[in-house]
Amino acid sequence: MPEDPLAAMSQIDPQAVQRMRGIDEWVFADGALSRKVKLLMAMAFDAADGAPGGVRGLAHRAMTAGATKEEIGETLRVAWLMKGVGSLYIASEGLKDLAR
Secondary structure (H helix, E strand, C coil), X not given: CCCCCCHHHHHHXXXXXXXXXXXXXXXXXXXXXXHHHHHHHHHHHHHHHCCHHHHHHHXXXXXXXXXCHHHHXXXXXXXXXXXXXXXXXXXXXXXXCCCC
């Protein structure tokens, strides 16, 4: 599992991080869409936005929620189609450890 990207911020402003994590739990809770689907969507956004660390963290979270490597791959195809081939390069950087 990747290290906590908010570790430093948790030291500086723990209240802000606590509030953000509460919203994160609410947004990614199962509802009309499953937690897994929502995490895959977020991963695609991070790939499209150039955030390999976000891709990595969200892929791990999605797998914990039941996503397969195949579902991750298909999700990233959507990012590629909608945002361009750079999404695949970003995703590949973020998923180095998953490919092993």
